[in-house]
Amino acid sequence: MSKRVVRMHFVCRGRLGVKSPENGDFETGVWKVSAKNAMAVQEIALHDSRSEASYLQGEVMSRKATQHNGATRYIFTVRPTTTPLIWSGNGTGEKGYVWS
Numbered sequence: 001m002s003k004r005v006v007r008m009h010f011v012c013r014g015r016l017g018v019k020s021p022e023n024g025d026f027e028t029g030v031w032k033v034s035a036k037n038a039m040a041v042q043e044i045a046l047h048d049s050r051s052e053a054s055y056l057q058g059e060v061m062s063r064k065a066t067q068h069n070g071a072t073r074y075i076f077t078v079r080p081t082t083t084p085l086i087w088s089g090n091g092t093g094e095k096g097y098v099w100s
Contacts, residue, residue: 007043008033009087009096011050018046018056026056026080030066030073037097038063038074045085050096053084 010031012018017029028044041063045054058080065072089098 003099004040005037005097006041006100007045007085007089007098008037008041009045009047009050009054009085009089009091009098011048011094012046013048015046015056021077024080025061025077026058028076028078030068030075031095032071032073033095035065035072038065038076041076044076044078045087047087050087053086055084057081057083057085 010028012029019027021027028046041060043058044060045057047054056078058078060076061079062077063074065074087096089096091097
């Protein structure tokens with residue numbers, strides 16, 4: 001069985017691009033991830049830095065592809081949970097992936 005991404009951690013300082021629709025969910029800003037990983041991910045966690053616990057996290061309810069600066073990016077709609085998450089997974093820079 002091949003591994004797949006189940007959680008993505010993103011450094012998103014100051015809630016950049018985050019929107020809160022009226023239903024209580026939140027939308028992330030735009031993120032460059034592969035289509036395969038965007039479709040597989042189940043949870044998202046947003047952090048101000050890799051060393052800080054997440055300030056927003058939750059279950060991915062939907063995702064949509066969008067064009068941003070000439071490339072395909074993804075925006076995720078997330079149903080928030082209350083327990084902050086520590087940074088986990090592999091990856092460098094602003095993204096960390098947790099695999100099944």
